[in-house]
Each structure stands twice: as structure tokens, then as C-alpha cells.
Amino acid sequence: MAEVIEVKNLKKYFPVQKSVIEVLLSKKIEYIRAVDDVSFKMEKGEVLSLVGESGCGKTTTGRILVGLEEPTDGKIVFKGKDVTKLSKEEFRKIRKHLQMIFQDPYASLNPKMKIGEHLEDPLLIHNIAENREAKELALQMLERVGLVPAEQFYNRLPYQLSGGQRQRVAIARAMILKPEFVVADEPVSMIDVSLRASILDLLMSFKAEYSLSMLFITHDLSVARLVGDRIAVMYLGKIVEIGETRKVIHHPKHPYTAALLSAVPSFLKREINIEIIGDVANPREPPSGCRYHPRCPFAKEICSKEEPKLEGKGHLVACHFPLDLDL
Amino acid sequence: MEVKNLATTVFKIPDVEGRWMVVSGLAMVCVVLIMAVFAPLIAPYDPTKSSGDVLSSPSAKHLMGTDNLGRDIFSRIIYGSRIVLMVVFSASFLSMSIGVPLGLISGYFGGKLDRAISMLMDSMYAFPSLILAIAIAAMLGPSVINAVVAISVVYVPTYFRMIRGQTLSLKSRLFVEAAKAIGAKDMRIMGRYILPNVVTTAVVVFSLSVADAILTEAGLSFLGFIVTAPTPDWGFELSAGRPYLPAGYWWMITFPGLMVMLLSLGFALIGEGLSEIYAPRRER
Amino acid sequence: MMLLDVKNLKTYFYSKRGVLRAVDNVSIGVDRREFISIVGESGCGKSTLAYSIIRLVDTPGKIVDGKIVFDGRDLVKLSEEEMRRLRGKEIGMVFQDPMTSLDPLEKIGDQIVETIIEHERVDKKEAWEKASILLEKVGLPGDRVNYYPHQLSGGQRQRVMIALAVSLNPKLLIADEPTTALDVIVQEKIMDLLEDMKKEDRAIILITHDFALAADRSDKIAVMYAGWLIEFGKANKLANEPLHPYSEGLIGSVPDVWEDRDIKPMLGFLPDLIDPPKGCRFKPRCPKAMDVCDKEPPTFSVDGRVVKCWLYGENNG
Numbered sequence A: 001m002a003e004v005i006e007v008k009n010l011k012k013y014f015p016v017q018k019s020v021i022e023v024l025l026s027k028k029i030e031y032i033r034a035v036d037d038v039s040f041k042m043e044k045g046e047v048l049s050l051v052g053e054s055g056c057g058k059t060t061t062g063r064i065l066v067g068l069e070e071p072t073d074g075k076i077v078f079k080g081k082d083v084t085k086l087s088k089e090e091f092r093k094i095r096k097h098l099q100m101i102f103q104d105p106y107a108s109l110n111p112k113m114k115i116g117e118h119l120e121d122p123l124l125i126h127n128i129a130e131n132r133e134a135k136e137l138a139l140q141m142l143e144r145v146g147l148v149p150a151e152q153f154y155n156r157l158p159y160q161l162s163g164g165q166r167q168r169v170a171i172a173r174a175m176i177l178k179p180e181f182v183v184a185d186e187p188v189s190m191i192d193v194s195l196r197a198s199i200l201d202l203l204m205s206f207k208a209e210y211s212l213s214m215l216f217i218t219h220d221l222s223v224a225r226l227v228g229d230r231i232a233v234m235y236l237g238k239i240v241e242i243g244e245t246r247k248v249i250h251h252p253k254h255p256y257t258a259a260l261l262s263a264v265p266s267f268l269k270r271e272i273n274i275e276i277i278g279d280v281a282n283p284r285e286p287p288s289g290c291r292y293h294p295r296c297p298f299a300k301e302i303c304s305k306e307e308p309k310l311e312g313k314g315h316l317v318a319c320h321f322p323l324d325l326d327l
Numbered sequence B: 001m002e003v004k005n006l007a008t009t010v011f012k013i014p015d016v017e018g019r020w021m022v023v024s025g026l027a028m029v030c031v032v033l034i035m036a037v038f039a040p041l042i043a044p045y046d047p048t049k050s051s052g053d054v055l056s057s058p059s060a061k062h063l064m065g066t067d068n069l070g071r072d073i074f075s076r077i078i079y080g081s082r083i084v085l086m087v088v089f090s091a092s093f094l095s096m097s098i099g100v101p102l103g104l105i106s107g108y109f110g111g112k113l114d115r116a117i118s119m120l121m122d123s124m125y126a127f128p129s130l131i132l133a134i135a136i137a138a139m140l141g142p143s144v145i146n147a148v149v150a151i152s153v154v155y156v157p158t159y160f161r162m163i164r165g166q167t168l169s170l171k172s173r174l175f176v177e178a179a180k181a182i183g184a185k186d187m188r189i190m191g192r193y194i195l196p197n198v199v200t201t202a203v204v205v206f207s208l209s210v211a212d213a214i215l216t217e218a219g220l221s222f223l224g225f226i227v228t229a230p231t232p233d234w235g236f237e238l239s240a241g242r243p244y245l246p247a248g249y250w251w252m253i254t255f256p257g258l259m260v261m262l263l264s265l266g267f268a269l270i271g272e273g274l275s276e277i278y279a280p281r282r283e284r
Numbered sequence C: 001m002m003l004l005d006v007k008n009l010k011t012y013f014y015s016k017r018g019v020l021r022a023v024d025n026v027s028i029g030v031d032r033r034e035f036i037s038i039v040g041e042s043g044c045g046k047s048t049l050a051y052s053i054i055r056l057v058d059t060p061g062k063i064v065d066g067k068i069v070f071d072g073r074d075l076v077k078l079s080e081e082e083m084r085r086l087r088g089k090e091i092g093m094v095f096q097d098p099m100t101s102l103d104p105l106e107k108i109g110d111q112i113v114e115t116i117i118e119h120e121r122v123d124k125k126e127a128w129e130k131a132s133i134l135l136e137k138v139g140l141p142g143d144r145v146n147y148y149p150h151q152l153s154g155g156q157r158q159r160v161m162i163a164l165a166v167s168l169n170p171k172l173l174i175a176d177e178p179t180t181a182l183d184v185i186v187q188e189k190i191m192d193l194l195e196d197m198k199k200e201d202r203a204i205i206l207i208t209h210d211f212a213l214a215a216d217r218s219d220k221i222a223v224m225y226a227g228w229l230i231e232f233g234k235a236n237k238l239a240n241e242p243l244h245p246y247s248e249g250l251i252g253s254v255p256d257v258w259e260d261r262d263i264k265p266m267l268g269f270l271p272d273l274i275d276p277p278k279g280c281r282f283k284p285r286c287p288k289a290m291d292v293c294d295k296e297p298p299t300f301s302v303d304g305r306v307v308k309c310w311l312y313g314e315n316n317g
Helices: A020-024 A058-065 A088-097 A115-125 A131-144 A150-154 A163-175 A193-210 A221-227 A245-250 A255-263 A301-305 B002-009 B019-037 B073-109 B111-126 B129-140 B144-171 B174-181 B186-222 B234-244 B251-278 C046-053 C080-086 C108-119 C124-137 C142-146 C154-166 C184-199 C211-217 C235-240 C245-252 C310-316
Strands: A003-015 A031-043 A047-051 A073-078 A098-101 A181-185 A213-218 A230-235 A238-244 C004-015 C018-030 C035-039 C061-070 C091-094 C172-176 C203-208 C220-225 C228-234 C300-302 C305-307
Touching: A003 A058, A031 A058, A031 A073, A031 A213, A031 A238, A047 A058, A047 A221, A058 A098, A058 A181, A058 A213, A088 A098, A098 A163, A098 B174, A115 A131, A115 A150, A115 A163, A115 B186, A131 A150, A131 A163, A163 A193, A163 B174, A193 A221, A193 C245, A213 A221, A221 A230, A221 A245, A230 A245, A230 A255, A238 A245, A238 A255, A255 C184, B019 B073, B019 B251, B073 B111, B073 B144, B073 B186, B073 B234, B073 B251, B111 B144, B129 B144, B129 B186, B144 B186, B174 B186, B186 B234, B186 B251, B234 B251, C004 C046, C018 C035, C018 C046, C018 C061, C035 C046, C035 C184, C035 C211, C046 C061, C046 C172, C046 C203, C091 C154, C108 C124, C108 C142, C108 C154, C124 C142, C124 C154, C154 C172, C154 C184, C172 C184, C184 C203, C184 C211, C203 C211, C211 C235, C220 C235, C220 C245, C228 C235, C228 C245, C300 C310
Parallel strands: A047 A213, A047 A230, A098 A181, A181 A213, C018 C228, C035 C203, C035 C220, C091 C172, C172 C203
Antiparallel strands: A003 A031, A003 A073, A230 A238, C004 C018, C004 C061, C220 C228, C228 C305, C300 C305
């Protein structure tokens, strides 16, 4: 299959906000390494679930991929072209292929703009259609995402819609450009439980129709399993494990993945109890060696000294002592 | 009951707190607007010509008395409202059309441009409005157009500061981010995504700055920077009547003063009321 | 006797648009040392039910009718002053966002000590000692009494909230979505802690929208929909063989980590509680709706479970 996007050694460092006193003493600038040397590839039509706790850098990774954030270092190759080297104007042209769906449907729509205009705007911006044609396409799209009667929804303002309906608008806005790669950032975490499945269904139907590649960011491993062909697990800015969904869930190699799995509430009780110690480290001062070692029940001396590489065939793990589990 | 229905149906004012302020403010402003529009029909006498005894006190014949040249003060006030409204409205529109775009650009782009514009605006804002207006008017010379320019310059920083502040907070909002993600250019983001969200603020600032501008206009007029005799203007009336006050001719300055207060209060009420209505829940 | 026996409770909100029946004729019993989860989506009335029990429903909300019998007393009839003394001492509460209930300018210890001194006759020194013991009990180092809330992580703050809630040793602890804002690993630890609190001879009511979490942790589950309690019974039975079509739909629409599930989206949207559907409130979304559903279903009891659905009409006559 064709490779759509390749991320190579992606890094994003944010300077730390300093207090007035620190500035006056002109202390050295500190950085939070939100994304630290992340690499992966995605194929056409593939969904990669990116899983991790809040602050692990999963959202930042997604934002960089669609150009909402500039990487500190690293390459993003989209269909053979390094997009990090493009000028602002050149990037704007390929942007219609790279779209994003945001977490909060209450904040991602312009409160003063009609629903229909939200869908027309991408068409107008990229000179795909104008006036009546744009309106026609917008109406078709509204129907496609289940907001019927489309004419009525076209003229509504965001506040007149429920959260689930707004997220449908946000999905429609991203999909109306027929993108090739979409970042979906926790698209259902703010939606009512009974409506989540229908939103996921909608996303997956677009994926099938456009043979989309999708980076699906989530903190919920059950959703990650449902949508992802593969799963990548992030911890403090690094991918610690990546592989096919079934392998990662039923044969986790990284102790962190296993700890996450044992914490997920489930209807089917599994007898796994992989411990995790204490709290997440301060990202300003990540631990030496393996960043997970202070919380890892299996850590040995080498773990605090040497950083493990992400290695393996197909199912990659960054751990000196990978687990061998069958769950 | 009548007023309440009018307010909801015609002016689309939500039925919430702050509404009575808007309604009563609108009523005051409407009185003056009607006066200005129908001046020839309402005014009993020619405002520039003597129509009775000199300095006669208020009576049935001269509702507000006559001035030192025997002109009917009531008629002069009615015609005077035309100058006041014209100067104040044109000045406020001018400052809005400069202040709002400046605030948008400065807030949206940030950086050195923002710092330069902000510095300029802050230094203007530091002057008391009347003093700044006098300085500019004195530089340009007395005329209606120069007065409009002088007053408009004074209120540009007010718009700028409010709009810049709002733009700053709006540009970090998710829907602006979403607009960037679909590839919208900066001009489009400012025009379609940010501007519509600052309109309410601009309207509130407009009402409040008009209220203030009325006082500034009266001040400039008092000092003779706007009209020359015999054209009627409220501030001008005040200065004309001032020498006669110690002698007990109170009506020459009382009525123009009351009118300045009424109009200014009207706009201030509209502004305060609107900000109360829209401020707490701008979106939902 | 039940520890808590809510009977036909009605809590309504009065707005300009009309009357919102947030909790409508809900009856639920909680035994001593029982862990009960109230499951439902936003706006189903689960939080209002919890707030009604401790009588903290704010205007325009009001308890209109019904009884809340706690330990032999009807809380609805108690005066505000009696209720104030009862809160904390007999019923503890943990809220979703600990930051809104912790004072950012006061040390953790001071806040716990204040609560203890207000209700118990101890001197300051004893209260401080008690505070640090409490923190250790919820898994925080005792020296955290000297910390300010912002110096703690979200999970640690929620632990402090639990310490505060149990500081006076209440018989019932109500936790309103205590882990919604937290990550799974922290959630697991907080839930473990709640289970520990249960072991100390205490009943727990957990309000949550997460069915799997409820099934995982509680003895009994109560499912609410549109202000109604639609199903109530043993947790594992209810999760495995839900009776009410809504419970069934909700369980069928959530994925599970351990198996490939064919998740089935539920139809329609949540109803408007000011103008709810006539008859059964779930009817417009129900795949099993019948003619009789135009009438409000009574509560049937099936196999030790209560269910508010006409499907179970024959069993009971």
C-alpha cells in the first residue's frame, strides 16, 4: 500500500513560562519537550490510534501534522514531499489534503456564522466552488452527515445545535474538502455517551469512502481498539510502543501500555494488574534514561542510565525489558 | 406593557436585566432625534431672529424664555440639536471606522506593529479627552469639520483598546484555530471569524463614546471652536448665557445644560444597558 | 432498615420556558456498606438526584415532593440548620472539579482542620494530627497538609477532596463524577480509594456516565434517563443482561478494550425535559416501542431488579 505520511524525528519544544524574578536573574531558558523524537509512517486508508494521558504530547503531534504548530525539528513527508520546508503560501495549497477535527465542538464553530457558511468557507478558500454551487455542496454534505432537513440546518447558528450535532458539522467541514489525511483529536470525548457510537460510525464511513488515513488521538483504549488498525502509545513526548491493534492490546510489551490496559474499566474483567508507581514526572525535568523508569515496577539499573530505542519488527517497543504477556 | 412589547418585537432587546436602561436611554435619545429631524415643524420661532423682549423669563409664549438678543431659547435648542447630533455622530463613526480595524490588526498580528500602535494609542489615551480635543481643534482652526476631526481623534483609542483586547482573546479560541486548519488567510479570519464577534463590543463602545463625545462637543462649542454666531448650538448657548447668570437670568444656561445632560445620559444608558445584556453570555 | 431510602422524589427546576422535571418520581434504596452507581448521560438528572439527597439544589430548582429517609429521618423535612450539621458529618460529598471546592489561598491542612473543628470538639493540635492521618489514609504523604491546592496534581486534589469528605466519618459518601477530568490511571487509583472508603462501614454513591466503570466497581447500578430511574439492580446482572432497552442500547453503543464489539449507535437525541415525549420518555428512541408506550410505564420488578418499561408488564400483571 502507498505511504501517505511519514513523520521523522519530530520534535516540539515549548519554552517554559518564567517568573519575573527568573527573567531578571536572566536564567537559562528551559523547555518542555512536548514531542521528543517521534517517528512513524501511515499508509493510505489506515487509522492509527495515538493513545496517552493528558500532557503526553499526543495533541501537539496532531497539531504539527496539520500545520497548526511548527515543529522544532524533524520532517513530515506527505506523499513524498517534505512539508516542513514549504513556504506559508505553498503549505496553504496542500492544506486541503490535511484536515483536523477538534475535541470541543462547542468551541470549534464560529458563534456568529451560520452552519451552512461553515461548510462553504473551505470551498471558497480553496476555490473549489462558489455561490450556488458551494451552497449546493454544503447542503449535500449536511445531508450526508445526517443533519436533515439540510435547508433548516444550513440557516442555523451553532448555539441552536446540540454537542453531537455540532461535532457532525465539524466533521462535515473537514470532509467537504475530501482530504487524504485527517487528524481527529478526541472527537467523541465531549459527546454524550449514547451519541458517541454514531459519531464514530460517521467518521469511519468517511474513512471508507475517501480511503482516508486518519490519526485518531484518544485517551480511551477501548475507542482506540475500535477504530485503530494500529495503536501507538505515547508517554512524556515519546512513542513507547506501536503496533497492530490486537498485538498491542493482547500482547503489550511496554509496562506502561500494560498499566494503561489494567486501568481501563471494562465489562469483561481481565486479571491483569500491572502496577504503576506514583505520578507523572514534571515534563520540565524528564527522568534520565527511560522516562518511565521511576514509575516502572520492573525497572533495573540500566533503565535510569540508558534510553531504550523504539525497536522491533511491526510491533515496536522502547523498553530494555519488554514484557511477554498474553491477555 | 406597551413599552415592553415594543422593546422585544421592534428593537429585539432581550427580556433581561439591563433592558430598562436601554429602553429609557432610547426614549431620551429619540426625543432629541425627533427634535432634530422635525425642527422646522416643532420650533415656534426662527432661532436666529429676535422674536420678543430681551431676556424674558420662561412663559407660555416663550417656553424657555428668550436670550440677550430676544431670540426664543426653545427654538434655538431645537435647532441646536441638529449641529450637536451631526458633529457627534460623524465624529463617532469616524473614530469607530479607524479604531476597530486598527484594534483588529494590532491584536491579531501582534509583534512590533502591535507594540507601536499600542504605544501611540496609549499616549493619546493618557490625555484628558477634552484637553486633547481642544488642542487639536485649536491647531486646525474653528469649523464644524475640524471639530468632527478633533473629536474623532480623541475616541479612536477607546475603540482600539476594547477591540484589540477582544481580538487577543478571540484569536486563541478554537474556532479561529479551526479556520486556520481549513486554510483561511489572515484577512478572512479577521473579517469573517473575529470581526462579527466584536461587533457587539463596538456597538457598546459606540454608545458610551457618543455619550462622552456629547460633553466634549459641548466643551468645544462653549469655547467657540465649532460654530459662530448666530448659529445655535448647545455648548455655544452656554457660553453666551454665562455672563448673565450672576444677574439672575438662569434660563439662558439652564435649558441648554439640561439638554446636554439628557442626550449624554441617554447614550450612556443605552451603552451600559447593552453591555449588561451582552457581556455575561456573549455566545450561548 | 435501609441507610438511605429515597421515595418518589421529585426535583423540578422552574424557568421562564416552563418546568424542567430533572428528577421525576425517583425511588431508590441504598444499604449500609453498599456501592451504588447512578449511570446516565448529561442532563438525565443523576447529579440533581445527588444534590437533592444532600439538599443542595440551588434555585430555581426545588424538591417538590417525595421523601429522603436517611438513617430514620426524612431529610426533606429537616431545617436548613439541621441539614447543615448533617452534611459532612453523616453524608460526605466529592465533586467533579476539586478546584471549585478547595480554597486556593488556604493550605490543605487548614481546610481539613476547619471542617473537623466546626463539627467536633477537638483542639487545633489534635485536628492537625487528624488531618495528616487522613491524608495518609487517602494515599498522600502526611506532610501535604502544608501544601496549597495548586501545588498538587488533579488526582492528588481529588484525594484531598475525599479526605475532606470522610474527615467526619460519614455513613454515606456521594461522589459526583469524581474522575471525569482525570486520566485512566489516576481514575483507577481514585476508584480503588473509594472502594477502600466503602470497607470502613460506609455506603458509596457514585454518579457517572461511564457504564463500564460502574459495572467494574459497584454492587448495584441505577440507570437514569430523562429524569426517570429506568432500571435498578445488581451490577453484574444489569451489565450483562440489561432489561430496559435504554440500558441495552447504552451498553451496546460503547466499545470495550478486550473484545471486538459491533457497536450499535443509538437512535435520536436526548429529549427536552421541559417538554418531554408523552408516555414513555424513551419511546422516540426505542427500537422496541409498542402502542402501550404512549402511556407512562409503571415500575415493574423482575428477578430482583426494578425496571420502568412496558416490556415487562406481563410478569407482574
